[in-house]
Amino acid sequence: EPEVTQTPSHQVTQMGQEVILRCVPISNHLYFYWYRQILGQKVEFLVSFYNNEISEKSEIFDDQFSVERPDGSNFTLKIRSTKLEDSAMYFCASSATAYLLSSYEQYFGPGTRLTVT
Amino acid sequence: GQSLEQPSEVTAVEGAIVQINCTYQTSGFYGLSWYQQHDGGAPTFLSYNALDGLEETGRFSSFLSRSDSYGYLLLQELQMKDSASYFCAVRDVLGSTLGRLYFGRGTQLTVWP
Numbered sequence: 001e002p003e004v005t006q007t008p009s010h011q012v013t014q015m016g017q018e019v020i021l022r023c024v025p026i027s028n029h030l031y032f033y034w035y036r037q038i039l040g041q042k043v044e045f046l047v048s049f050y051n052n053e054i055s056e057k058s059e060i061f062d063d064q065f066s067v068e069r070p071d072g073s074n075f076t077l078k079i080r081s082t083k084l085e086d087s088a089m090y091f092c093a094s095s096a097t098a099y100l101l102s103s104y105e106q107y108f109g110p111g112t113r114l115t116v117t
Numbered sequence: 118g119q120s121l122e123q124p125s126e127v128t129a130v131e132g133a134i135v136q137i138n139c140t141y142q143t144s145g146f147y148g149l150s151w152y153q154q155h156d157g158g159a160p161t162f163l164s165y166n167a168l169d170g171l172e173e174t175g176r177f178s179s180f181l182s183r184s185d186s187y188g189y190l191l192l193q194e195l196q197m198k199d200s201a202s203y204f205c206a207v208r209d210v211l212g213s214t215l216g217r218l219y220f221g222r223g224t225q226l227t228v229w230p
Contacts, residue, residue, distance in 0.1 A: 004159075031215060043152075043160060043204065043220040055215040091159060104148055104167075104208055106218065108159040 002026045004109035006092050012115045013082055021077045021112045023092030032075045033093040033106060034067065036060070043091065049075065082116045089113050119143040121221035123205055128227045129195055137190045137203050137224045145211025149181050149188045150218065154202045163190065165208075192226070200228045 005024045013019050025032050034046040048055040049067055057065075066078045075094075079086055090113075093106040121141045129135045139149065148167035152160040164172055166181035166188060178191040192199055202223040210216040 033217075035218075042222045043206075043218075045217045045219065048215050048217060050215055056217055058217070104150065104165050104216070105162045106150075107162065108152075110159050111157075 004092055004094055004107050006090075006109040006112050008112060009110065010113045010115070012117065015084060015116055016081050019079050019082055019114065021079075021090050021092075021114070023075045023077070023109055024073050025075055025092065025094030026096075026107055027073070029094035029096050029107070031055075031095045031097075032067075032069070033095075034077045035091045035093060035108075036088040037091065037111075038088045046077070046090075079114075082114075084116050087114055087116045119207065119209060119219045121205055121207060121219060123203075123221045123224050125222065126225040126227070128229065130229050131195055131197060133195050134191065134193050135195060135226065137192075137205075137226070139188050139190075139205030139221055141186050141188075141205070141207050141219075141221075143207045143209050143211075143219060145209045145216075146183070146186075146207055147210045147216060148208040149179070150206040150208065151177075151179055151190045152204045152206060152220075154204065154223070156201075160204065163203075167208075195228045197228050197230065200226055202226070 032049040037043045047057045089111045091111045092109045095106045123139045150165045151163040154160045164179040176193045181188040204223045206218040206220045
């Protein structure tokens with residue numbers, strides 16, 4: 001069964017450093033998302049991406065964040081200057097369709113645990 | 118703004134039936150999803166309701182009443198492996214036609230033998 005993959009599984013970085021989290025969505029999917037989940041809390045939407053551009057971003061997704069689809073398979077999330085509060089699990093997700101009458105099923109990757117020290 | 122309310126935890130025994138309720142408030146509601154998450158794992162899609170009524174998928178069913186801003190997930194014939202967190206998530210299309218998911222805080226289901 002096709003699945004979303006993410007690397008690395010765990011990233012430790014120092015405050016102020018840049019990190020890039022990588023995702024390989026399911027190959028025939030067109031819609032891509034990043035979410036984060038602070039330990040013990042709910043999953044929070046960060047950004048959606050379609051047709052090589054951001055479709056929507058949340059209030060969390062400030063200028064420190066950027067996303068890119070550098071080739072036909074990878075989808076990356078970059079945090080330019082990490083803060084302690086960026087420590088969380090970051091999930092990538094993809095979906096095949098997003099039509100309003102579709103099932104809107106999103107497939108999540110296993111996540112990257114980011115620890116900022 | 119958006120808010121979703123669901124119970125923080127539910128316990129039940131193997132073979133039982135459990136219902137997890139979710140009430141929501143959102144500006145651009147277009148559907149209600151349910152996801153399962155085992156400890157440290159990825160959220161896994163269970164169901165999506167865009168229209169009122171009951172959707173059944175095996176042991177799991179999901180219900181939506183848009184007029185009441187309410188939905189529930191029904192789990193039947195509970196198994197130990199069903200012990201996990203269950204999140205309701207609203208699809209909100211106010212910001213774009215693609216929409217985003219707003220997740221509730223999750224309900225921790227513990228199934229006892």
